[in-house]
Amino acid sequence: MTSPLVRVHTLSTRVEAPLEEVFEWHGRPGAIHRLMPPWMPGKVRAEATDLGDGTAVLSLAPGLDWVARHDPEAYDPPRLFTDRLASLGPLSWTHRHEFAADAGSTLVTDTIETSAPGGTVDRMLAYRHAQLAADLRTHRRPYAAGRSLTIAVTGSSGTVGRALVPLLTTGGHRVIRLVRGTPAGTDERRWDPSSPAPDLLDGVDAVVHLAGASIAGRFTEVHKAAVRDSRIEPTRRLAEVAARSGVPAFVGASAIGFYGADRGRELLTEGSGRGQGFLADVVADWEAASRVEGPRVVNVRTGIVQTPAGGALRLQRPLFAAGLGGPLGGGEQWLSWIGIDDLADVYHRAVLDDTLEGPVNAVAPEPVTGRAYAKTLARVLHRPALLPTPALGPRLLLGTEGAEEMALASQRVEPVALGTSHEFRHPTLEAALRHVLGR
Incomplete structure (x- = not known):
């Protein structure tokens, strides 16, 4: 009999993929990363190598681990696997993952018996099912x-890399991380940006x-040199x-900073000319450095990425959650944004779609x-947005040049090269924020 302190949470979703494919996805490297909500604390320390009897470890805080062991007695591939919490004292957690074929699709049912707070569990399940179906x-x-x-x-350990690498590995691709330190295994190779090995x-x-190097920071000459030097020659x-x-495809990060800090209401496409300023100059040279003869080259000009795991939203979320948020400056500047999973999808397509090329x-x-x-972020967090931040604030933090090129920049950008057939997971800001914030 279930303890009175333990609640049962269940969610079922029909996923448009065959049973075996859905089950196999869960056993691939990266699955737990793709299913872990970005608003929850902690990070994955170890993935389970086997759905039948493997162990996954999440680090919730220094010295505090969540150890989940898979139960071989409750394992029936491709229909069932189960994990149970084996740490954290009195907290109980049993998670049954069930799969049933449904006319070419799969009915996915998650059942969690736990003493953890119910609202958090329900939000997590909703996120996981949405993420699974979209992936x-x-x-x-x-x-x-x-x-x-x-x-x-x-850059696999950065904000974008942490989303993209598991998206690729759960798709059946092998990822080799190019790292600057000592490789940890066969799927890592040492990369010296100043002199990469011929092989x-x-x-x-x-x-x-x-x-x-991160663009965020006060635009001193030292900071600007680090931004530029970490991009042009290494690329x-x-x-x-x-x-x-003879690598067939080279996909490089880029930025909408190419268009300059203030283009007013002009609608900018990949065919629009470059703008003025430090970032426009860096991005133009950054893209030019990637254009060598041979590979198909794609330059991903990224907007303001929406995820609480990094970037602007990570800084803004606590302010807005405390009721202290509001627009920067006058609030009339255009902000071209993208959800972290849609950005991962763009990189995924840039790698695999042989017809995509250029910016x-x-x-x-x-x-x-x-x-x-x-207003949208405040509404999602159920908070007011009554305290506009004067332009003086960003200028004090970033310097005049940094504030104008980053916090107060106005760029109204349209994704024409992706075409009308490209399907965004979250085409509207509110939908994107509700997904990444679990709201």
């Missing part, structure tokens, strides 16, 4: 279905180059190795003003 749709796109590549990735990319089908040298190694605006189809952004 499987991504893997079944015509350009992706049936393909299995070896993909080298720099660094042997056996690689595509490169995703995400590495670069050129890596692209040259890719060309000499690609990685932004959602509906940009908003700063004032509209503040």
Whole structure:
């Protein structure tokens, strides 16, 4: 009999993929990363290597681990696997993952018996089911279905890399992380940005180059040099190795900073000219450095990424949650944004879709003003947005140049290169924020 302190939470969702495919997805490297909500504390320390009797470890805080052991007595592939909490004192947790074939689709049912707070569990289940269904749709796109590549990735530990790498591995691709330190295994290779080894990319089908010093910070000459120096020459040298190694595709990070800090209400597409300013100059040279003869090159011009795991939203969320949020400056500037999972989808397509080439605006189809952004975030968090931040605030933190090019920038960007057939998971800001914030 279930203890009175233990509640049962159940959610069922019909997923448009065959039973075996859905079950197999859960056993691939990266699945737990893709299913872990970004608003929850902690990180994955170890994935279960076997759904039948493996163990997963989540680090919730220093010295506090969540250890989940899979139960071989409650394992019936491809219909069932179960994990049970084996740590955290009196807290109980049993999670049954059930799968049933349903006319070519799969009915996925999660049942959790736990003494944990109910609202958190229900939000987590809703997130996991939405994430699973959307990821499987991504893997079944015509350009992706049936393909299995070896993909080298720099910057895999950054905000974008932490979302993209598990998306690729759960799709059946092998990811080789290019790291600056000592490789931890066969799926890591040491990369020296100033002098990459000639054989660094042997056996690689595509490169995703995400590495670069953070742009966030006060725009001192030292900071600007770090931003530039971490991008231009390392990109050129890596692209040259890719060309000499015969790598078919080179996908490089870029930014909508290419268009300059203030283009007013002008609607900007990939065909629009470059703007003025430090970031426009850096991005233009960054993209040029990747264009070598040989590989298909895609430059992913990224907008303001929406995730509480990093970037602007990570800083804004606590302020808005405390009722202290509001628009920056006058709030009339245009903000071109993209949800973290939609951005991962753009990179996924850039790697696999042989028809995509050149600059690609990685932004959602509906940009908003700063004032509209503040109102939407406040509404999602059930808080007011009554305290506008004067332009003086960002200027004190970032310097005049940094504030103008980042916090107060106005760029109304449209993703034309992706085409009308590209399906965004969250085309509206409110939908994107509700998903990543579990609201």
